[in-house]
């Protein structure tokens with residue numbers, strides 16, 4: 098089903114923690130990177146006008162190979178009849194868990210990476226990809242009230258990055274991770290000149306993680322490290 102021309106499709110989900118509170122789960126298969134997708138269907142104004150609902154949840158599921166045409170977004174909206182909350186967020190833990198179960202049942206290659214993980218690892222990765230949606234994909238509003246997004250995609254081995262190894266910390270094992278060296282990058286988006294979102298495998302703990310690192314941090318930081 099199209100919503101205002103966008104191929105955003107409802108998912109059958111009967112979890113009472115969602116249905117009883119007016120939530121609907123939807124997916125949107127993008128034709129390319131999430132950085133490039135239209136802003137309109139991710140604004141509160143859109144859902145208010147088209148469905149009398151608010152956008153309450155989103156997750157960025159990255160396409161990692163040629164099986165899918167692009168990144169996959171899962172959204173949840175909540176009918177206004179069921180809520181006094183405005184804007185994005187405000188879900189309970191049972192609602193998050195129901196959403197995760199609904200996502201794992203979807204037959205998309207972007208979901209495959211989540212299935213074999215242990216429960217707690219998967220919960221962590223869900224949380225990281227939910228944060229990625231909120232930070233990378235969900236449009237922001239400037240002072241003039243216009244929506245914008247602030248990123249572009251990097252190749253995993255972008256030569257522009259090679260001489261400015263980004264450094265951050267693994268969200269799981271808290272050890273230092275370095276873009277392009279040790280950290281096995283599966284996908285990366287530059288969010289702004291100082292932040293790169295990376296999705297890959299941490300060489301320390303071997304977990305698949307999604308986090309933001311700072312590509313220029315090295316220059317400020319390494320000279321102070323004792324060798």
Ligand SMILES: [Zn+2]
Pocket residue numbers: 267268269270271272299300301302303304
């Ligand atoms: Zn780690």
